[in-house]
Amino acid sequence: MKNVASSGTGLLFGPGVDPAENAARFSVSALGIQFQGLHAALHVPAWSAVRWRRGGFNDTQLLVEWTTPAGEFSLSVGDVASQGALLAHLPSAPSITTRPSQTTRAVSSTVIVVLVLLPIVVIGLLLWQADRLIDWAVSNIPVETEIRLGREAFAQQRQGLAILEDHPGLPMLRQIGARLTQGSPYPYEFHIARDEAINAFAMPGGFVVVHTGLLASADTAEELAAVVAHEVQHVERRHGLRGLVHAAGWRAVLSLVLGNTGGSIAGSWVENLGDLRFSRSQETDADLEGVKALVRADIDPQGMVAFFSRLAKDPSHLPALLSSHPASTERMTAVRAALPKDRAYPPLPYDYQRLRGAAK
Amino acid sequence: MADVIDYEIFGTEMQYVEVELDPGEAAIGEAGSMMYMQDGISLETIFGDGTQQGGIFGKLLGAGKRLLTGESLFMTIYSNQGTAKRRVAFAAPYPGKIVPIDLSKIGGTFICQKDAFLCAARGVSVGIAFQRKLGAGFFGGEGFIMQKLEGDGLAFIHAGGTLMKRDLAPGERLRVDTGCLVGMQPSVNYDIEYVGKIKTALFGGEGLFFATLQGPGAIYLQSLPLSRMASRIFAAAPQTGGGNREQGSILGGVLGGAALGGLLGGDD
Numbered sequence: 097m098k099n100v101a102s103s104g105t106g107l108l109f110g111p112g113v114d115p116a117e118n119a120a121r122f123s124v125s126a127l128g129i130q131f132q133g134l135h136a137a138l139h140v141p142a143w144s145a146v147r148w149r150r151g152g153f154n155d156t157q158l159l160v161e162w163t164t165p166a167g168e169f170s171l172s173v174g175d176v177a178s179q180g181a182l183l184a185h186l187p188s189a190p191s192i193t194t195r196p197s198q199t200t201r202a203v204s205s206t207v208i209v210v211l212v213l214l215p216i217v218v219i220g221l222l223l224w225q226a227d228r229l230i231d232w233a234v235s236n237i238p239v240e241t242e243i244r245l246g247r248e249a250f251a252q253q254r255q256g257l258a259i260l261e262d263h264p265g266l267p268m269l270r271q272i273g274a275r276l277t278q279g280s281p282y283p284y285e286f287h288i289a290r291d292e293a294i295n296a297f298a299m300p301g302g303f304v305v306v307h308t309g310l311l312a313s314a315d316t317a318e319e320l321a322a323v324v325a326h327e328v329q330h331v332e333r334r335h336g337l338r339g340l341v342h343a344a345g346w347r348a349v350l351s352l353v354l355g356n357t358g359g360s361i362a363g364s365w366v367e368n369l370g371d372l373r374f375s376r377s378q379e380t381d382a383d384l385e386g387v388k389a390l391v392r393a394d395i396d397p398q399g400m401v402a403f404f405s406r407l408a409k410d411p412s413h414l415p416a417l418l419s420s421h422p423a424s425t426e427r428m429t430a431v432r433a434a435l436p437k438d439r440a441y442p443p444l445p446y447d448y449q450r451l452r453g454a455a456k
Numbered sequence: 457m458a459d460v461i462d463y464e465i466f467g468t469e470m471q472y473v474e475v476e477l478d479p480g481e482a483a484i485g486e487a488g489s490m491m492y493m494q495d496g497i498s499l500e501t502i503f504g505d506g507t508q509q510g511g512i513f514g515k516l517l518g519a520g521k522r523l524l525t526g527e528s529l530f531m532t533i534y535s536n537q538g539t540a541k542r543r544v545a546f547a548a549p550y551p552g553k554i555v556p557i558d559l560s561k562i563g564g565t566f567i568c569q570k571d572a573f574l575c576a577a578r579g580v581s582v583g584i585a586f587q588r589k590l591g592a593g594f595f596g597g598e599g600f601i602m603q604k605l606e607g608d609g610l611a612f613i614h615a616g617g618t619l620m621k622r623d624l625a626p627g628e629r630l631r632v633d634t635g636c637l638v639g640m641q642p643s644v645n646y647d648i649e650y651v652g653k654i655k656t657a658l659f660g661g662e663g664l665f666f667a668t669l670q671g672p673g674a675i676y677l678q679s680l681p682l683s684r685m686a687s688r689i690f691a692a693a694p695q696t697g698g699g700n701r702e703q704g705s706i707l708g709g710v711l712g713g714a715a716l717g718g719l720l721g722g723d724d
Contacts, residue, residue: 107641
């Protein structure tokens with residue numbers, strides 16, 4: 097048999113080989129692998145002394161390994177021609193198998209499938225049973241905890257608000273609030289903040305803030321009472337807490353799935369989407385419960401219909417959301433249907449035009 | 457044979473590399489990475505990475521591959537048309553380190569995370585290395601598409617935080633947080649490993665898998681993957697929408713966003 101030497105290139109690793117300059121040229125013959133250039137002085141490994149395996153990125157490399165008194169050497173060959181030169185002399189089957197056994201592979205692929213499916217199932221469950229799960233979670237949070245959370249959040253929120261302590265309408269707001277919150281476990285606080293936006297909001301634990309813009313745009317004390325009743329119901333029905341649990345739930349699920357990186361951005365997207373679906377039903381809920389509370393407090397609930405309808409008709413006051421989503425008409429229809437018939441209410445004893453404060 | 461270029465790296469945490477081109481030499485740069493260049497350097501934007509031979513089909517294929525790796529379809533060649541040495545600089549797009557890789561010394565091929573490529577001597581090709589291991593593709597933190605730099609010239613890669621080079625001995629194994637791998641020689645075996653305990657998987661904060669790298673070969677690791685920095689910045693950024701008044705504490709962010717269901721809709 098002729099000793100046809102062929103050659104190739106690869107990467108050489110081993111004691112004394114500088115990893116920064118380990119590109120190696122070699123030739124193969126029946127004697128073994130002879131290195132050239134930089135590594136020409138190396139011992140020639142005989143074919144009987146080498147082992148080989150597939151490995152490296154995507155198992156594209158042919159790795160030949162041998163042991164010398166100085167230590168372990170390894171030659172990694174990537175290109176097909178060089179691999180061919182080596183394979184002409186190597187036994188046809190790899191002499192080292194690094195593959196895990198069949199069972200480990202099966203187990204690890206099951207683990208992967210489960211781990212891919214599990215979050216999908218959990219997220220699916222969350223979406224599907226979100227209300228029930230949140231109900232359960234919320235019912236396990238004591239009112240005291242909610243009040244404490246709300247107080248902290250409001251203390252933070254407060255710094256960004258222009259709270260008016262001497263607004264002429266404040267006593268009226270507090271009296272109306274007191275009538276609407278009789279028998280409630282929450283220690284309510286009512287505030288007026290200087291803000292032209294026609295808005296009011298409630299935070300968990302009973303912190304209700306009404307904007308001056310809203311006071312100015314309401315025409316009667318009944319209309320204001322309707323808004324307060326609506327906001328109070330957000331507290332009573334623990335909507336804020338539900339939102340919090342909802343968001344925290346998503347956060348927990350996402351951090352489980354995505355680990356510590358990359359969770360936040362995707363997380364907020366999902367949270368926002370979840371909140372959107374959530375809030376509309378809450379608003380309707382607050383409207384209907386608000387009507388009941390008004391009736392219980394002996395305040396004419398017609399104020400709610402009047403206020404919303406007037407706002408919806410006047411384009412200059414139209415908040416963007418009211419105009420962009422048709423659900424608000426449905427909301428008012430629902431409120432109208434919920435109004436008890438044939439019932440008279442004593443008017444609220446306030447000079448509203450004077451108390452609502454200076455005009456915008 | 458790729459052009460032999462000299463270079464100098466400036467800066468510590470936000471670096472740029474200045475490449476010196478002899479007359480007739482050229483460098484290729486990722487579109488948008490050029491910082492400045494001296495007179496006498498002309499630039500030409502090409503479709504693909506300038507190494508494809510043959511017709512329009514080859515070029516389209518090359519460009520398509522670039523699209524897959526998240527690079528721009530085009531690459532710019534900066535060539536020195538003058539008679540003296542000229543310099544052109546390429547800047548890193550986010551805090552981190554620029555590392556030169558001499559492909560001729562490490563066997564001609566280097567595999568790195570997509571987006572890692574910054575610039576190179578003309579003659580270096582920037583292709584894709586498709587991860588064929590499902591597990592590593594899904595959970596390795598680098599995705600299925602990686603970049604493959606081939607040729608015999610100098611290439612510059614960039615990654616976040618501090619870059620560490622490590623030479624793995626034959627058989628030596630290193631477990632790496634997913635996302636921290638920047639690049640490696642093709643002789644390195646890249647796979648994933650389940651973290652091992654369910655409690656660690658759920659609450660350890662490292663996710664479910666480690667990336668495992670097994671030698672022989674050189675690997676580069678980054679201490680701060682861009683995605684991690686981005687998520688920290690995002691978490692600290694003032695929230696948009698209704699809760700934009702408060703500082704970005706978690707309590708404020710969550711409560712503000714969720715509880716401030718304004719009266720008139722509340723779902724903004």
